[in-house]
Amino acid sequence: xxxxxxxxxxxxxxxxxxxxxxxxxxxxxxxxxxxxxxxxxxxxxxxxxxxxxxxxxxxxxxxxxxxxxxxxxxxxxxxxxxxxxxxxxxxxxxxxxxxxxxxxxxxxxxxxxxxxxxxxxxxxxxxxxxxxxxxxxxxxxxxxxxxxxxxxxxxxxxxxxxxxxxxxxxxxxxxxxxxxxxxxxxxxxxxxxxxxxxxxxxxxxxxxxxxxxxxxxxxxxxxxxxxxxxxxxxxxxxxxxxxxxxxxxxxxxxxxxxxxxxxxxxxxxxxxxxxxxxxxxxxxxxxxxxxxxxxxxxxxxxxxxxxxxxxxxxxxxxxxxxxxxxxxxxxxxxxxxxxxxxxxxxxxxxxxxxxxxxxxxxxxxxxxxxxxxxxxxxxxxxxxxxxxxxxxxxxxxxxxxxxxxxxxxxxxxxxxxxxxxxxxxxxxxxxxxxxxxxxxxxxxxxxxxxxxxxxxxxxxxxxxxxxxxxxxxxxxxxxxxxxxx
Numbered sequence: 001x002x003x004x005x006x007x008x009x010x011x012x013x014x015x016x017x018x019x020x021x022x023x024x025x026x027x028x029x030x031x032x033x034x035x036x037x038x039x040x041x042x043x044x045x046x047x048x049x050x051x052x053x054x055x056x057x058x059x060x061x062x063x064x065x066x067x068x069x070x071x072x073x074x075x076x077x078x079x080x081x082x083x084x085x086x087x088x089x090x091x092x093x094x095x096x097x098x099x100x101x102x103x104x105x106x107x108x109x110x111x112x113x114x115x116x117x118x119x120x121x122x123x124x125x126x127x128x129x130x131x132x133x134x135x136x137x138x139x140x141x142x143x144x145x146x147x148x149x150x151x152x153x154x155x156x157x158x159x160x161x162x163x164x165x166x167x168x169x170x171x172x173x174x175x176x177x178x179x180x181x182x183x184x185x186x187x188x189x190x191x192x193x194x195x196x197x198x199x200x201x202x203x204x205x206x207x208x209x210x211x212x213x214x215x216x217x218x219x220x221x222x223x224x225x226x227x228x229x230x231x232x233x234x235x236x237x238x239x240x241x242x243x244x245x246x247x248x249x250x251x252x253x254x255x256x257x258x259x260x261x262x263x264x265x266x267x268x269x270x271x272x273x274x275x276x277x278x279x280x281x282x283x284x285x286x287x288x289x290x291x292x293x294x295x296x297x298x299x300x301x302x303x304x305x306x307x308x309x310x311x312x313x314x315x316x317x318x319x320x321x322x323x324x325x326x327x328x329x330x331x332x333x334x335x336x337x338x339x340x341x342x343x344x345x346x347x348x349x350x351x352x353x354x355x356x357x358x359x360x361x362x363x364x365x366x367x368x369x370x371x372x373x374x375x376x377x378x379x380x381x382x383x384x385x386x387x388x389x390x391x392x393x394x395x396x397x398x399x400x401x402x403x404x405x406x407x408x409x410x411x412x413x414x415x416x417x418x419x420x421x422x423x424x425x426x427x428x429x430x431x432x433x434x435x436x437x438x439x440x441x442x443x444x445x446x447x448x449x450x451x452x453x454x455x456x457x458x459x460x461x462x463x464x465x466x467x468x469x470x471x472x473x474x475x476x477x478x479x480x481x482x483x484x485x
Contacts, residue, residue, distance in 0.1 A: 022070030060127035075389030373437025387448030391455030
């Protein structure tokens with residue numbers, strides 16, 4: 001019974017800071033992402049519904065990142081508080097070691113890792129699919145149509161509209177209007193002016209209708225590929241009108257395209273089964289591509305294949321041609337050699353160009369393989385980082401959000417760096433996709449196990465005192481240098 005009470009107490013000590021840190025970290029990550037994407041939202045008249053949709057999908061994509069940070073920081077805080085308040089010493093005196101004390105949170109972290117795996121395999125790809133498509137659609141969306149008095153409004157493609165005043169109950173009446181039609185591609189060759197005007201729109205909101213009154217129409221008749229002198233000789237049309245209606249296409253300002261799903265094959269949008277299936281197909285296509293390029297290269301070089309060494313296995317026909325070459329005159333030999341060198345240079349340039357395509361195809365294939373392994377290993381991040389955070393908290397003997405926060409940041413940055421390092425190496429084929437995906441776990445998990453074993457043996461390190469000593473030494477050195485100056 002006491003052990004059950006102890007398990008509940010330790011779990012409660014962990015869960016309260018975990019929920020708090022998880023929500024705070026998730027909020028910070030969302031705000032950071034929104035801040036980076038703010039320029040794409042500003043001034044485009046995006047409906048609040050789509051903004052909340054974007055934030056919802058974005059929060060789902062960031063949950064797998066916030067969970068390990070929450071587990072790491074809360075485990076350091078929980079076990080740091082237990083050690084700081086000498087509760088952990090009492091637990092040890094009762095014959096309960098660190099691993100037994102960690103058991104309820106180990107079970108919780110294991111369940112959390114399993115849930116994270118199912119989340120990464122099902123919800124995460126769906127949220128990435130929705131969030132990225134919505135972001136791309138918003139990014140491509142043109143700025144919202146807002147006609148401002150006194151300036152040239154160029155939001156509508158192919159037109160520059162200026163007016164002095166906007167009035168009326170619905171602000172749809174204009175005074176002193178000037179419209180420059182730039183659709184011809186020759187600049188301001190067509191200009192319309194009017195004393196008054198009215199703004200209207202069709203039912204589908206695809207056209208902006210300008211009903212102009214008491215104005216003039218001017219147009220220069222220019223053609224493509226015309227010299228400056230010819231352009232000066234071309235006639236121009238001038239006309240006056242009492243009423244004139246102009247229909248401007250504003251379909252690009254519609255929000256209908258925001259919900260469309262155009263991109264579906266990105267590696268972050270696929271489940272593990274889809275990643276495995278597409279990776280297998282791409283490997284077959286890649287092998288065929290390499291084989292076809294090698295066959296074409298052999299044909300151009302007139303060789304049968306490459307040997308295991310550096311020599312080329314040349315067919316008998318080139319040997320016969322070599323004996324013919326020796327019988328040629330010196331001039332013909334030089335001419336033949338020059339032609340052969342030009343041919344080799346062309347082959348070399350072609351090979352260099354194809355090498356870029358080869359690298360791109362190989363990189364895409366590596367990304368699919370890496371993503372498959374990354375999904376699995378990142379699901380274990382909660383458990384891996386707990387085995388680092390719990391013993392670290394017991395060692396530093398410090399609770400709260402001060403020193404534990406610093407250690408949590410250092411540990412997670414290290415984990416994130418190893419993850420990115422493995423991704424980059426796997427992407428460039430410097431490491432296999434399996435090792436690249438598991439690199440952070442292979443490095444951090446043994447460190448966590450070693451730290452747990454050390455902490456269970458009762459190693460106590462006064463980190464606060466050490467930091468204080470180092471700071472005082474640095475302050476004294478800086479003070480001495482200032483006095484010398």
